[in-house]
Amino acid sequence: GNSVTQMEGPVTLSEEAFLTINCTYTATGYPSLFWYVQYPGEGLQLLLKATKADDKGSNKGFEATYRKETTSFHLEKGSVQVSDSAVYFCALLAYNTDKLIFGTGTRLQVFP
Amino acid sequence: GAGVSQSPSNKVTEKGKDVELRCDPISGHTALYWYRQSLGQGLEFLIYFQGNSAPDKSGLPSDRFSAERTGGSVSTLTIQRTQQEDSAVYLCASSLVSGADTGELFFGEGSRLTVL
Numbered sequence: 001g002n003s004v005t006q007m008e009g010p011v012t013l014s015e016e017a018f019l020t021i022n023c024t025y026t027a028t029g030y031p032s033l034f035w036y037v038q039y040p041g042e043g044l045q046l047l048l049k050a051t052k053a054d055d056k057g058s059n060k061g062f063e064a065t066y067r068k069e070t071t072s073f074h075l076e077k078g079s080v081q082v083s084d085s086a087v088y089f090c091a092l093l094a095y096n097t098d099k100l101i102f103g104t105g106t107r108l109q110v111f112p
Numbered sequence: 113g114a115g116v117s118q119s120p121s122n123k124v125t126e127k128g129k130d131v132e133l134r135c136d137p138i139s140g141h142t143a144l145y146w147y148r149q150s151l152g153q154g155l156e157f158l159i160y161f162q163g164n165s166a167p168d169k170s171g172l173p174s175d176r177f178s179a180e181r182t183g184g185s186v187s188t189l190t191i192q193r194t195q196q197e198d199s200a201v202y203l204c205a206s207s208l209v210s211g212a213d214t215g216e217l218f219f220g221e222g223s224r225l226t227v228l
Contacts, residue, residue: 004154032215034215036219041221042221043115043116043203043218043219043220043221043222044155044203044205044217044219045218045219046215046216046217049215049216051215089154089155091155091215093215098143098160098162098167098168099145099157099160099168099171100145100155100157100215100217101157102147102154102155103154104152104153104154105154105155
């Protein structure tokens with residue numbers, strides 16, 4: 001079946017550190033891939049997406065590249081800020097389906 | 113309102129009682145989704161509406177769970193005879209058309225249900 005696996009949290013970093021949150025997926029066909037973010041007290045919101053292999057999604061300094069050969073979509077940011085503290089969810093939309101399948105979420109805590 | 117609105121934001125109930133959770137999607141959004149977020153779990157898909165019909169109810173955990181949508185707008189998720197394992201945050205999301213087109217869902221802040 002279709003599934004998403006992402007690294008356990010919390011991830012704790014100092015401001016300006018480099019961030020990687022790992023995400024791998026299992027899917028039939030060619031899914032679209034997403035990262036959603038949930039800031040404290042807010043609803044989930046789309047951060048970035050990639051719809052085909054080798055695509056790179058980017059937004060707010062975050063990037064993720066759709067790697068078909070490793071079935072991965074790791075989230076990266078070169079220099080995190082305190083305001084990036086949130087829970088990050090990796091998700092996939094399998095081909096010819098209408099529902100997003102989410103990972104368990106990874107909490108990021110950035111300290112000054 | 114500008115975003116997806118859910119009510120109540122917090123609900124504490126006793127085991128065996130029925131609860132209703134309401135979702136007001138963004139105006140004009142035809143697709144509506146319910147997810148459940150339990151501690152340590154990901155977002156678990158429950159049900160999806162396109163207009164007033166539910167083409168995918170595959171995620172409803174048991175027949176105690178039901179949902180409806182009227183007028184292509186407001187949706188209600190009903191849990192009958194609640195059990196402690198129903199305790200979770202219930203999230204509603206909407207999208208302009210089917211999520212399959214863009215994958216961009218707009219989420220509410222959720223209804224936190226605690227069953228004692």
